Amino acid sequence: MSEIKALLSDSDGTLVDTVNLIRHGQFEAAHEYLTRHGIPDESLPDYPTYEDALHKVLGGRTRDTIESTVRLLYESQPHHLNGIDFDELYALLDPVQDKLAPDYIKPYPGLAETLTHLGRSGIMLAIISSGDQRMIVRNIGIALPELGLTTLYLDTTKSNQAKMDIFERTVKETFKLPGFTVVTSDDTTKHKPDPEAPNLAMQRLGVGPHESAGLGDHSIDMRTFINAGIDRRIGVTHGFDDRVTLEAAGATNIIDSFGELPAILLA
Numbered sequence: 504m505s506e507i508k509a510l511l512s513d514s515d516g517t518l519v520d521t522v523n524l525i526r527h528g529q530f531e532a533a534h535e536y537l538t539r540h541g542i543p544d545e546s547l548p549d550y551p552t553y554e555d556a557l558h559k560v561l562g563g564r565t566r567d568t569i570e571s572t573v574r575l576l577y578e579s580q581p582h583h584l585n586g587i588d589f590d591e592l593y594a595l596l597d598p599v600q601d602k603l604a605p606d607y608i609k610p611y612p613g614l615a616e617t618l619t620h621l622g623r624s625g626i627m628l629a630i631i632s633s634g635d636q637r638m639i640v641r642n643i644g645i646a647l648p649e650l651g652l653t654t655l656y657l658d659t660t661k662s663n664q665a666k667m668d669i670f671e672r673t674v675k676e677t678f679k680l681p682g683f684t685v686v687t688s689d690d691t692t693k694h695k696p697d698p699e700a701p702n703l704a705m706q707r708l709g710v711g712p713h714e715s716a717g718l719g720d721h722s723i724d725m726r727t728f729i730n731a732g733i734d735r736r737i738g739v740t741h742g743f744d745d746r747v748t749l750e751a752a753g754a755t756n757i758i759d760s761f762g763e764l765p766a767i768l769l770a
Contacts, residue, residue: 516742524607528600610646613761627682629704698731722752
């Protein structure tokens with residue numbers, strides 16, 4: 504049995520490949536809103552420009568990320584920001600991403616095997632995300648069809664909390680995890696790199712920071728784990744940031760694929 508009792512993992516870019524869904528979804532939602540807002544075609548961002556701005560501000564809540572991206576895009580043309588309702592813009596995101604999700608969401612290779620290994624090793628799992636409950640249920644439900652939850656996010660007869668309850672129970676049972684919880688933006692008031700989310704996850708699982716390992720693909724994940732006092736911080740390079748960036752942000756271990764994770768958790 505490993506001294507590591509729980510793995511705390513980011514979701515997007517770490518467990519599931521949603522990089523293109525995030526980028527294209529936010530771009531299409533913003534493009535649709537800004538067009539309605541009356542911004543002329545010549546002032547609308549193309550995809551590479553939007554993607555570059557998005558990458559610079561990524562890490563907080565999704566709604567805040569969209570606002571920060573658009574504000575950065577029009578930093579030199581602030582008059583275009585007059586009258587923008589960022590809540591209305593954000594409301595366009597779900598239907599846009601729902602349309603794109605089945606084509607854009609993929610599991611990173613070895614995800615199911617990794618979850619199976621955690622269960623066999625007696626290691627608990629917490630997913631911590633800046634996204635909301637609906638996004639987690641949709642993204643991982645699509646990425647892991649063996650859960651039988653690929654369309655749960657579309658069920659209008661259930662609340663998001665009810666869907667999350669089904670999701671948590673199914674993941675735990677499917678992979679025989681000794682403990683499993685999900686902490687999303689619906690559960691917290693502060694966002695990364697504040698340690699509120701990992702602290703809540705550890706509280707739910709009944710573990711401390713020295714019994715936990717953190718897994719993430721972004722420098723902000725590493726800073727969040729540091730702020731939570733987690734000693735073993737694992738950066739994975741198949742998401743947003745590269746090895747050098749993750750190491751500079753405080754990663755104690757770097758992996759390029761899930762196949763390298765068990766050896767680190769059991770070390």
